[in-house]
Amino acid sequence: MKEKTKISRRQFLKTAGLATGALVVACGGLGAAATISPSVDFVEKHFEGDGKMKKVLVAYSSKAGSTSEVAAAIGEVLSKSGADVTVEQIKNVKDITAFQAVIVGSMVRMGAWVSEAKNFVENNKAALEKVPTAIFTACDTMKEDTEEKRAEVTGYIEPILKIIKPVENGLFAGKMDTSKLSFMDRTIINMMAKGKDPNADYRDWGKINAWAEKLPALML
Numbered sequence: 001m002k003e004k005t006k007i008s009r010r011q012f013l014k015t016a017g018l019a020t021g022a023l024v025v026a027c028g029g030l031g032a033a034a035t036i037s038p039s040v041d042f043v044e045k046h047f048e049g050d051g052k053m054k055k056v057l058v059a060y061s062s063k064a065g066s067t068s069e070v071a072a073a074i075g076e077v078l079s080k081s082g083a084d085v086t087v088e089q090i091k092n093v094k095d096i097t098a099f100q101a102v103i104v105g106s107m108v109r110m111g112a113w114v115s116e117a118k119n120f121v122e123n124n125k126a127a128l129e130k131v132p133t134a135i136f137t138a139c140d141t142m143k144e145d146t147e148e149k150r151a152e153v154t155g156y157i158e159p160i161l162k163i164i165k166p167v168e169n170g171l172f173a174g175k176m177d178t179s180k181l182s183f184m185d186r187t188i189i190n191m192m193a194k195g196k197d198p199n200a201d202y203r204d205w206g207k208i209n210a211w212a213e214k215l216p217a218l219m220l
């Protein structure tokens with residue numbers, strides 16, 4: 001059986017600091033290159049609605065692609081109720097006011113949603129307050145779905161919960177795929193793993209789908 005690698009927020013932050021320092025010293029001007037990610041296929045989809053139900057946006061931030069697959073699964077479940085669902089990367093969202101319900105999701109990096117996702121919520125606060133909005137988070141910590149871990153992840157998303165009050169807040173285990181990370185992020189993760197293979201897919205599709213199935217009653 002594959003041995004699990006435990007990674008806490010504090011460890012992430014400490015190792016990230018060490019890795020960044022090491023890279024700056026070792027690479028000098030090449031430091032910027034270390035942050036370039038390999039090309040990743042992010043899932044973006046449109047599910048045509050029945051014309052009677054709401055238009056729903058599922059917008060997400062993902063680094064290595066796995067959160068985009070979570071977003072697509074949520075979108076697919078919602079589409080079964082007849083909603084017209086658009087699943088896309090946050091950076092590609094043009095007009096949020098075109099939607100009557102919104103789901104925003106992010107992977108966790110260094111104990112927080114990626115800044116693009118937080119900025120999206122901040123910049124669209126007024127529009128999001130006018131429609132039912134749900135959020136979801138995919139991260140390593142949730143591979144153990146305990147009260148303690150849920151509290152830890154709730155701490156990660158506290159800044160988001162201060163901006164909006166979502167109708168639902170999904171906390172999901174994610175996936176680690178170092179082949180899709182920048183040199184910098186791969187170095188951080190490999191240092192954390194201390195020689196063990198950090199790659200693993202902890203996503204629980206049963207939990208993700210069950211969460212999405214609750215949404216139509218709350219949002220549509």
Ligand SMILES: Cc1cc2nc3c(=O)[nH]c(=O)nc-3n(C[C@H](O)[C@H](O)[C@H](O)COP(=O)(O)O)c2cc1C
Nearest residue numbers: 062063064066067107108110111139140141174175
């Ligand atoms: C550089 C880096 C830092 C991370 N920091 C955290 C963290 O602080 N806490 C956590 O639970 N997961 C952390 N993770 C795990 C990711 O949130 C998780 O693997 C997620 O599912 C990746 O989603 P993606 O494939 O959409 O990028 C980190 C991953 C990377 C690559």
